[in-house]
Amino acid sequence: MHSSARFLIEFGGIILGLGLLGRFAARFRFSPIPLYLLAGLAFGEGGLLPLGASEEFVAIGAEIGVILLLLMLGLEYTASDLVSNLKTQYPAGLVDAALNALPGAAMALLLGWGPVAAVVLAGVTWISSSGVIAKVLGDLGRLGNRETPVVLSILVLEDLSMAVYLPIVTALLAGAGIAAGSLTLGIALGVAGLVLVVAVRWGRHISRFVSNDDPEKLLLVVLGLTLVVAGLAQQLQVSAAVGAFLVGIALSGEVAEGAHNLLAPLRDLFAAVFFVFFGLHTDPASIPPVLLPALALAVVTATTKIATGYWAARRAGVSAKGRWRAGGTLVARGEFSIVIAGLAVTAGIEPSLGPLATAYVLILVVLGPLTARYTEPVALSLTHRLRGPERPKDPPAEGEAAVAEPHEVSRS
Numbered sequence: 001m002h003s004s005a006r007f008l009i010e011f012g013g014i015i016l017g018l019g020l021l022g023r024f025a026a027r028f029r030f031s032p033i034p035l036y037l038l039a040g041l042a043f044g045e046g047g048l049l050p051l052g053a054s055e056e057f058v059a060i061g062a063e064i065g066v067i068l069l070l071l072m073l074g075l076e077y078t079a080s081d082l083v084s085n086l087k088t089q090y091p092a093g094l095v096d097a098a099l100n101a102l103p104g105a106a107m108a109l110l111l112g113w114g115p116v117a118a119v120v121l122a123g124v125t126w127i128s129s130s131g132v133i134a135k136v137l138g139d140l141g142r143l144g145n146r147e148t149p150v151v152l153s154i155l156v157l158e159d160l161s162m163a164v165y166l167p168i169v170t171a172l173l174a175g176a177g178i179a180a181g182s183l184t185l186g187i188a189l190g191v192a193g194l195v196l197v198v199a200v201r202w203g204r205h206i207s208r209f210v211s212n213d214d215p216e217k218l219l220l221v222v223l224g225l226t227l228v229v230a231g232l233a234q235q236l237q238v239s240a241a242v243g244a245f246l247v248g249i250a251l252s253g254e255v256a257e258g259a260h261n262l263l264a265p266l267r268d269l270f271a272a273v274f275f276v277f278f279g280l281h282t283d284p285a286s287i288p289p290v291l292l293p294a295l296a297l298a299v300v301t302a303t304t305k306i307a308t309g310y311w312a313a314r315r316a317g318v319s320a321k322g323r324w325r326a327g328g329t330l331v332a333r334g335e336f337s338i339v340i341a342g343l344a345v346t347a348g349i350e351p352s353l354g355p356l357a358t359a360y361v362l363i364l365v366v367l368g369p370l371t372a373r374y375t376e377p378v379a380l381s382l383t384h385r386l387r388g389p390e391r392p393k394d395p396p397a398e399g400e401a402a403v404a405e406p407h408e409v410s411r412s
Contacts, residue, residue, distance in 0.1 A: 011057060014043070018272045029139055030369060031132045033334050034362045036272050040279015041287075041358075058277050063240070065274030066339050067230050068267040070241040073130065073159050074248015075256045075263075078203070092150070092312035093157035099304040101126040107297050113350045116172045120344045123165055124357050125301045129334025130155050132365060136329060136372045147313045147322035151329050154312060159245075162336065166242050169340065173347035198250065207255040215262055222251070222259045223266075241339065271335065278338050279358065281345050286355040294359035302367060305330040306375060321376050328375025332368025337361050 017039060025032035104125030108118035133155065137143055167187075198206070210225070212218045226247045233243030251259060309327030318326065341357035344350065 007057065014039075014058070014273070014276060015269075018276065022272070031129075031135065031332070031334065031365050032272070033129075033132065033275060033365050036275035037279045037338075037358055037362060040276040041282060041284045043276065043280055058273060058280065061270050062274040062277035062342075064227075065267075065270030065272070065277075066241050066342070067226060067244040068263060068270050069274075069335055069339070070162075070245040071226050071248045072260065072263060072267050074245040075251060075260045076248075078249070078252045078256075089153040089157055089312075092154055092308070092315065093161070095311055096154055096158065096308045097126060097161070099308050100301055103297060103300045103304060107293060108353075111293065111352070113353065117344065117350045117353055119172055120169060120340060120349075120353065121357075123169065123340040124333070124337045124360065125297060127158050127162070127333065127336040127340070128155060128305065128330050129332045129336065129365065129368070130159065132332040132334045132368055133329055133372075136332065136369050139369075140373065142325065142329075145322060145325065147309075147316075147318045147326040147329075150313045150316045150318065151309065151326050154308070154330065159336075163242050163245060166340075166343075169343055173343055173349060203250060203252050206250055207253050210251060211255045211258075215258070218255070218258055219262045222255075223263070274342075275335075275338060278342050278345070278354070282354045282358050286352065287359050290352050290356040291359050294356050294363060297356075298360055298363040298367065301333075302331045302364065302371060306371070321380065324376040324379045325372070328371040328373070331364060331371040333361050333364040334368075 018036060021035040021039060022032045025035055101122040104121040104123070105118040107125075108114070108121040113121075133151065137148060137151070142148055210218070210221055212221065226244050229247050230240035230243040234240040248256075306324075306327030309330045310323040313323040313326040337357060338361055341354060345354040
């Protein structure tokens with residue numbers, strides 16, 4: 001068969017299959033990410049139907065998918081919002097990093113993978129899935145709950161941390177020495193700081209320059225600018241994803257809203273291609289040997305995420321029910337865990353890291369919506385059993401007014 005015809009058939013089949021999988025997931029109200037990963041496993045080496053002609057194009061599409069994911073993430077926040085979150089919620093961010101990154105690093109060291117793989121796996125277990133969690137909050141009708149700002153603040157801090165974390169990982173995976181790695185990190189931090197300053201002081205002017213009433217021109221300018229900045233960032237040995245994230249932060253107001261609406265379908269398309277691409281580079285036969293460590297890591301980090309959310313919500317003065325809801329909501333891992341693992345897979349530092357990350361994400365992207373829904377009732381039920389039935393209070397003494405017990409009203 002002619003190569004171009006084979007490419008069209010293969011790539012068209014991939015897109016059609018992803019669309020059907022997405023519809024299936026939407027019908028049963030769960031994230032399509034595990035289905036996309038499974039599709040990649042089916043089409044990769046050792047799968048049911050390995051790809052040929054379209055693999056190179058899928059690789060390029062996957063890179064664009066990562067860039068669009070980070071761009072859209074940046075569009076969600078303004079520079080002033082980021083500064084405010086850093087000032088008020090940084091203790092929760094530090095607790096989140098300590099409780100959830102350390103188990104991943106420890107697992108990598110226990111498996112004998114070395115310090116570089118430990119840094120990578122720490123990021124995989126640290127970052128929650130903003131996309132999955134946002135969908136879960138909407139599905140459960142919790143967007144107006146008191147604990148939701150706490151959850152969103154933790155997600156914002158995790159997303160912000162990628163601007164520092166990704167350059168470190170990129171330098172380590174490239175095998176750069178201490179001097180080169182420090183230079184790379186210094187450049188990344190300098191660029192990030194410069195963009196934040198420019199966005200705070202001149203963000204309106206930048207948005208006005210990019211703004212256009214014609215959706216076509218706005219789409220072309222924003223997408224072109226993002227790809228150029230991402231390419232320049234990569235040329236400077238800084239992650240292209242970081243460059244895209246900073247472009248998103250620099251845009252605000254109506255431009256950000258308009259760009260978000262225009263780019264959302266493209267983001268979803270290329271992000272789905274990225275998950276397939278990650279699955280393509282994971283041999284299904286390599287997952288069973290790492291399934292037990294992945295399951296153990298999933299159990300541990302699900303527990304630490306619940307503890308993180310509970311602590312942060314308690315610090316914010318949220319009720320006991322809201323604390324458990326916040327913790328259960330944060331469990332899901334997804335797109336950014338795969339992005340981080342994908343960097344390591346491309347660098348080829350540890351063959352088993354990709355399969356472990358795939359199994360880990362598959363477990364938690366399925367478990368996350370369940371913990372969001374059931375952590376609160378299960379925890380309160382266990383607490384009630386441990387405390388035992390409440391003893392009836394003695395009636396008030398004669399001449400003494402009965403005082404009503406304060407009760408807690410919780411929004412669910």
